[in-house]
Amino acid sequence: MKYTEEHEWLQVEGEIVTVGITAHAAEQLGDVVFVELPEVGSEVTKDDEIVVIESVKAASDILAPLDGEVVEVNEAIVDEPNKVNDDPEGEAWFFKLKVSDMSPMDDYMDAAGYKDFIG
Amino acid sequence: MSDLKTTPLTELHESLGAKMVPFAGYAMPVQYPLGIMKEHIHTREKAGLFDVSHMGQVILRGDSFEAVAKAFEKLVPMDVLGLSEGRQRYGLFTNDAGGIEDDLMFANRGDHLFVVVNAACKEADIARMTAALEPEIKVEPVTDRALVALQGPAAEAALEALVPGVAAMKFMDVATFEYAGAELWISRSGYTGEDGYEISVPNAVAENLAKSLLEHPDVEAIGLGARDSLRLEGGLCLYGHDIDTETRPFEATLGWAIQKVRRPDGARGGGFPGADAIFADLGGNAPRKRVGLKPEGRAPMREGVVLYASSEGGAPIGTITSGGFGPTVGGPVAMGYVTAEHAAIDTQIFGELRGKRVPVTVAKLPFVAANFKR
Incomplete structure (x- = not known):
């Protein structure tokens, strides 16, 4: 598992990267009430704002962590946004990217690094 | 901090x-x-x-409650004199243009008037009351x-x-x-x-x-x-958002707070800041109105979202002044101002959200019925 400074977690399996937000991020956001996911099949570029997430407090974005193609999205969190608070690092993943160039992964933090990052 | x-x-x-x-x-x-x-x-x-x-708590004292009430009526378009002992009312400080300087609660506590004002406005409110009412009436902030x-x-x-x-x-x-x-x-x-x-x-x-x-x-x-x-x-205004120095009481649909006795034909009609501008909105003349707004779908529409009559856009007809997710409603709720011709309940309008114009329905306020013990 890798982590971004945008509080995303990234799980790599072959050429597929599953992306979600960390428990720390979910806690900071508060109760999530709305999630808008990218379309399956869309090509995204690193740092594109591809997810809108709204909590009772505020709206925020999730950035694409890598260049790639969105191959799957988690419709369950659109229907039940509170899953993002209940199980952010498990059931409530956001989208899966098919990635050809994994090299940016090297720049992301490991679990220990992320733990230090959030202090 | x-x-x-x-x-x-x-x-x-x-x-x-x-x-x-x-x-x-x-x-x-x-x-x-x-x-x-x-x-x-x-x-x-x-x-x-x-x-x-x-919030600011303030006591106003004079020779009698009547003396205080009469003086206070110079600052608010409410019936203060007619407020019985042991009763409270919602009120508004208005300015010379008829805009709202703050909203407040005031109570007849026998020998004095007890006023509760918003935190962000309390210093200005105390200064306003002091300047207008002293020395006959003593303005005592409760600290x-x-x-x-x-x-x-x-x-x-x-x-x-x-x-x-x-x-x-x-x-x-x-x-x-x-x-x-x-x-x-x-x-x-x-x-x-x-x-x-x-x-x-x-x-x-x-x-x-x-x-x-x-x-x-x-x-x-x-x-x-x-x-x-x-x-x-609950359909209640947040000062600085849903009401401010630019919004007049009838635009804000707070006309119910202005009792008959302070209206043009009333025994003590007028005599508060901005009375002429406020009365000009009577008879359905307010150019815009505060309304409830129910966005379609699940995405909250927050303060600042611009409203349009058509999905094609065109000239804006209003703005959302408060909005978010209503946990009891189970979906997004908002309020805002729209031009009078779009203010009828069930009117379909559009709010611009991330570049898209999303349908919004003008809805009755409050979204959740009040549960007061009358």
């Missing part, structure tokens, strides 16, 4: 694990570990305790008292257990009670759309009272986050 003011309950909030945020110069709890959603629902179903000590609100269907039983007699009060009654050797000034009112009480308590006793209320199994501490979603569902 070190330069922020505290309240007599700040330590209690911190001990309860509250997330503190700056609000109107004070460090205030925005939420507790329960979270905004659950705090909101808990208040609607049982009872919530809110620290509103940042040695906290203010808490206990709101929700279980509020009556929870407070009655500590302060016998409060159950007999009706909506907008005010009375004095004894608690732990101190005087409580209690009104049956609040700003959530629920039944409940607002309690002015001496600083020294505030924590004792709050802790005792929280010991009741039905009472939870509730932060500003849920206070905002509760008042939004």
Whole structure:
């Protein structure tokens, strides 16, 4: 598992990267009430704002962590946004990217690094 | 947060694990570990305790209540003189253009008028009252008292257990009670759309009272986050957002707060700042109106979202002034101003959200029916 400074977690399996937000991020956001996911099949570029997430407090974005193609999205969190608070690092993943160039992964933090990052 | 003011309950909030945020110069709890959603629902179903000590409490004294009331009517378009002893009313400070300088509660407490104003406006309000009313009327800011609100269907039983007699009060009654050797000034009112009480308590006793209320199994501490979603569902204005110095009372659909006696044909009609501009809106002449807005789908529309008559866009017809997710409604709710021709209930309009114009329906306020004990 890798982590971004945008509080995303990234799980790599072959050429597929599953992306979600960390428990720390979910806690900071508060109760999530709305999630808008990218379309399956869309090509995204690193740092594109591809997810809108709204909590009772505020709206925020999730950035694409890598260049790639969105191959799957988690419709369950659109229907039940509170899953993002209940199980952010498990059931409530956001989208899966098919990635050809994994090299940016090297720049992301490991679990220990992320733990230090959030202090 | 070190330069922020505290309240007599700040330590209690911190001990309860509250997330503190700056609000109107004070460090205030925005939420507790329960979270905004659950705090909101808990208040609607049982009872919530809110620290509103940042609000301004002011006493106005003169030779008699009548003298104070007559003087105060120069500042507000409300019937103050006709307010019976032991009763409270909602009021507005207006400016010469008819705009709203603040909204407030005022109560006839026998020999004086007790006024509660918004935290962000309190210094300006005190200055306004002092300049307009002294020396005949003495304006006394109350700085040695906290203010808490206990709101929700279980509020009556929870407070009655500590302060016998409060159950007999009706909506907008005010009375004095004894608690732990101190005087409580209690009104049956609040700003959530629920039944409940607002309690002015001496600083020294505030924590004792709050802790005792929280010991009741039905009472939870509730932060500003849920206070905002509760008042939004209740269709209640937040000063500085839904009403401000540019909005006039009839535009804000607060005309109900201007009693007949202060209207043009009333015995004490006019005589407050901006009367002519405010009366010009009578008879349906207000060019825009505050309305409830129900966005389609699940995406919240927040303050600042621009409203259009057509999905194609064109000239804006209004703006959202408060919006978010309504936990009791179970979806997004908002309020805002639209031009008069689009203000009828069920009118379909559009709000621009991330470049798309999403359908919005003009809806009846409040979104959640009030549960007052009339």
